[in-house]
Ligand SMILES: Cc1cc2nc3c(=O)[nH]c(=O)nc-3n(C[C@H](O)[C@H](O)[C@H](O)COP(=O)(O)OP(=O)(O)OC[C@H]3O[C@@H](n4cnc5c(N)ncnc54)[C@H](O)[C@@H]3O)c2cc1C
């Protein structure tokens with residue numbers, strides 16, 4: 077079924093009774109060409125691009141819970157490509173470009189809002205580093221500007237411009253093409269489009285092990301039986317190490333909880349995404365009016381899908397200094413997701429070490445923005461058994477060769 | 492707020508502690524030839540287990556490194572053990 081304004085209008089008149097299921101719930105077949113483990117954004121996007129660009133192929137996505145129930149449905153939805161290294165810009169800007177056409181491509185409104193993002197600088201030294209970052213981003217071929225205090229104030233007057241602030245605002249790095257999208261819609265849009273191209277999406281089916289024959293991965297063991305596959309792709313975010321162990325591979329990943337918060341809805345008070353590395357907090361406003369708030373990682377490695385109080389205090393304390401008008405706003409909800417953090421804060425794409433099994437993981441705190449590119453590149457890897465030029469630098473082998481892409485240090489990643 | 496037990500100082504606020512790595516890794520003998528793969532495994536890879544885990548932590552105020560055995564799902568601390576045999 078094609079979604080359109082006309083259909084919306086007609087269903088409105090007919091009591092909304094004509095809508096059909098957005099995707100099927102098939103039983104797993106005995107065998108596929110490609111099985112993808114994990115029905116988050118990356119797994120679903122991979123399935124879509126496999127069917128769309130590399131078909132005909134028999135493809136399945138196997139998800140232990142429900143679609144987008146992992147980090148994809150828990151994230152604060154910031155999309156941007158303002159990283160430092162050329163390899164990162166190539167990756168994340170491909171993603172922003174794909175996002176720009178995605179609602180139309182998927183015939184699903186993912187509500188991508190390119191409202192722009194401010195990364196505030198709080199001293200003259202930070203302004204100099206900001207200039208360096210802006211220059212690097214521009215040299216890498218994407219957009220960024222350095223704004224002075226007056227420009228930041230004109231855009232986001234609710235921020236704390238007092239010279240007596242704990243961290244007075246001296247300016248900001250601005251990326252105008254950055255923004256937010258609706259997280260569930262990204263997962264659901266890809267799921268619906270993949271399903272309509274024949275992909276089997278199998279929910280409530282946990283992968284418990286791998287079929288390994290002659291040293292090659294030939295499928296997965298699941299709670300709904302064995303599923304054989306020509307190639308297996310793993311996109312399970314914070315659970316990559318746990319599942320990797322079952323394939324006999326050790327990964328350079330540490331799992332941490334990352335928290336987010338949303339307030340009661342208020343009138344529109346901030347048009348952009350505002351992020352202060354110094355205060356350790358960022359926020360944007362959803363269409364419903366809630367302020368969506370995030371910050372850094374918890375400091376204790378964790379698989380418990382809830383956050384701890386020290387970080388809660390740090391983020392909310394920082395936020396209230398960053399935008400004092402928010403001090404009395406009430407929180408509606410607070411949650412955490414388990415993110416897969418690599419030593420260089422860059423993702424891992426490519427071969428796993430076990431032939432036949434491939435990895436899409438290590439997105440850590442920032443993989444929502446990368447869902448279209450991660451899916452696009454991982455589909456290429458699974459179909460061809462080889463890297464795309466853009467994914468090559470993100471291979472697992474960089475931890476052996478030493479060619480790290482250290483965005484943790486370079487771009488001061490917070491998400 | 493959680494409290495962890497430093498084997499030297501007793502129960503203290505979790506913010507005083509930092510995670511240093513997984514227990515049981517031995518630094519390759521760098522006086523000898525070390526392969527890139529071995530060095531990479533030492534520096535970067537780990538088991539990152541879901542559930543019971545055995546880790547090295549440091550308590551910032553006293554600067555002592557020690558072993559902490561805890562559960563990564565329930566966050567319960569099961570045991571903290573000094574690395575030195577004689578913690579004096
Ligand atoms: C609080 C928070 C805020 C964030 N904010 C941002 C942000 O603003 N911008 C940004 O770009 N990124 C952000 N991120 C990061 C982003 O959410 C993730 O990097 C991204 O969603 C990862 O997508 P994924 O598809 O790889 O993983 P997930 O969406 O986590 O999907 C993995 C799926 O695998 C399934 N799975 C796991 N084990 C198995 C198994 N054994 N068998 C079958 N299925 C399994 C899980 O159930 C899950 O559905 C944030 C994350 C969090 C937690």
Ligand SMILES: [Zn+2]
Nearest residue numbers: 497500550553
């Ligand atoms: Zn101590």
